[in-house]
Amino acid sequence: MAKGLIKGLGITLKHFFKPKVTVQYPEQRLPLPDRFYGKPEFYYDKCIACNMCVNACPNRVIKLETETVDKKKVVTKYDFDQQYCLFCGLCEEACPKDAIKFSKDFELTRYNRPDIKIEFVQPDQVERKKEEIKKAAAAKAAAEAAKAKEQEEQKPADAGEEGS
Amino acid sequence: MTIKTEEFLLNLGPQHPSTHGVFRIILTLDGETVVKAVPVPGYLHRGIEKLAESRTYTQVIPYTDRLDYLAGMLMNWGYVYAVEKLMNVEVPERAEYIRVIVGELARIASHLVATGAYAADIGGLTGFIYTFRDREDIMDLLEMISGARLTPSYMRIGGVAADIPDGFIEKCRRFIDYLPDAIEEYNGLITGNEIFQARTKNVAVLSAEKAIDMSLSGPVLRASGVNYDLRKARPYSVYDRFEFEVPLGTKGDCFDRYYVRLLEMEQSAKIIRQALDQLPEGPIKGKVPKVIKPPKGEAYAEIESSKGIMGTYVVSDGSTNPYRVHFRRPSFVNLGYLDEMLKGWKIADVIAILGSIDIVLGEVDA
Structure with missing residues (x-):
């Protein structure tokens, strides 16, 4: 009469003697695949401020601000408003320099709403970058000046040859 | 002496677990x-169709994930x-x-949820746990290839986002080999x-007539004995290269609707095995410009999703954003007959009937 019912109970009974398929989560963790979209990571030095990620995002999550120092763009702000993020990875795909990447950190809950937003760029990073650019510009200018001087020194000699 | 009786109204939902989400039925009993x-x-209406109008063509893809979130890949596919x-655009074979x-x-993942949730609706929660155990393997596979379990955003216009990662094919084969055992279980x-039956x-x-x-x-539809599966009736993509059957029901009752899904899983596994065997080498993305700007015009395309025919209608005005996107969501259309189906049945059967249609509220409300 209740054959099917007993068969079903037999199936569940068998599982008593089989290894468990569950994992005790906070202590034990399963490995995550490499393509996993967790918390975003931003590499300040790689970013060239091309705005590709800003335009690729469906929800305008990324806010990028730049400042021009010696004709070079310096990223002064890179805010990632995570609460609107769909974790679709379109920004990562759009980035030509791999400056934005998603890590495997998926525990993103916060107690307060303002903590959700990630402000990637630190003021000292900006200062350092500006310094670097200035230094590089100064070095370049010095090199150019030296080169010009060299050329100038050569020029009179050339002129002298031509004149003779 | 006659006792005076009257009909009364009962709200089933919106907060009720057996409505599979936030769905409300006003029952007159x-x-x-x-x-x-x-x-x-x-x-659960989010206005995805309207949101699409202010996004570029590529940016709509993550939103389609959120239609039928139990089979996000199929929703991606319908749109692209x-x-x-x-x-x-021609899509490369690979x-x-x-x-x-x-x-x-x-599709298998979606049907597993349908099967398990249906068992839970009828009162056997164990079935739900068992199907979810096996669905987890598919979730792992999808996570491996796309980086997300439910919202893959994996398809791109003209191809797919990334190639198959190492170890995917082996893992997929292992799952396909294991699936028949699971279905037997x-x-x-x-x-x-007996109680379920x-x-x-x-x-x-x-x-069948009413369903059509x-x-x-x-x-x-197929549970009522109508042989209509887009993959067979009007093959899209490369479905004409695979051998598979379209499982049909005989009566069109709740049991048939449930059982057709189980049989379909077997057929899906068969298709996957053939696709893995035939998988060609080559590029994964066709020749698509970086900024997608379709010419002025409109297009309507249909695919067979896990719930039925998923159609997408796209109108372009020549700019980078679609002028109008409309989704024909099978769950929503299938719900149209709910009133007739429920009439005359007891309140306990309401749950059984609603579960057998297998709706997903993300898709119903869009």
Whole structure:
């Protein structure tokens, strides 16, 4: 009469003697695949401020601000408003320099709403970058000046040859 | 002496676990019997069609994930297929095969949820746990290839986002080999159960004519014995290269609707195995410009999703954003016949009937 019912109970009974398929989560963790979209990571030095990620995002999550120092763009702000993020990875795909990447950190809950937003760029990073650019510009200018001087020194000699 | 009786209204939902989300049915009851049922969808409405108008063509893809979130891959596919039709883009063969593989995996995952949730609706929570155990393997596979479990955003206009990672094919084969054992277990645990059969057999019989009249699709239609599967009737992508059958029901009752899904899983596994064997080498993305700007015009494309025929209508005005996007969501259309189906059945059967249609509220409300 209740054959099917007993068969079903037999199936569940068998599982008593089989290894468990569950994992005790906070202590034990399963490995995550490499393509996993967790918390975003931003590499300040790689970013060239091309705005590709800003335009690729469906929800305008990324806010990028730049400042021009010696004709070079310096990223002064890179805010990632995570609460609107769909974790679709379109920004990562759009980035030509791999400056934005998603890590495997998926525990993103916060107690307060303002903590959700990630402000990637630190003021000292900006200062350092500006310094670097200035230094590089100064070095370049010095090199150019030296080169010009060299050329100038050569020029009179050339002129002298031509004149003779 | 006669006792005065009257009909009364009962709200089933919106916060009720057996409505599979936030779905409300206003039931007019005569004692325990349903006299009238008015479905009230819209509690999960996010206006995805309207949102799409202010996004670029590529940016709509993550939103399609959130239609039928149990088979996000298929929703991606329906949308990109329509845009590809609009732009006349040719998709490389390898990309088509990858699409078939992930699409069928998503179909199995969706049917596993339908099967398990249906068992839970009827009162056997164990079945739910068992199907979810096996669905987890598919979730792992999808996570491996796309980086997300439910919202893959994996398909791109003209191909797919990334190639198959190492170890995916082996893992996929292992799952396909294991699936028949799992289905046998479900048959023993759920299908063969006398209580389950008593609750579902001959309940809400849907005739083939009526199903066609109401433009139902998917397993709900096929359970009534109508042989109409887009993958066979009007093959898209590379479906004409695979050998598979379209499982049909005989009666069109709740049991048939449930059982057709189990049989479909077997067929999907068959398709995946063939696709893995035939998988060609080559590029995964066709020649698509970086900024997608389809010519002025419109396109309508249909695919067979896990719930039925998923159609996407895209209108382009020549700019980077679609002028209009419309989704024909099978869950929503299949719900159209709910009132007729529920009439005359007891309130306990309401749960069984609603579960057998297998709706996903993300798709119903869009």
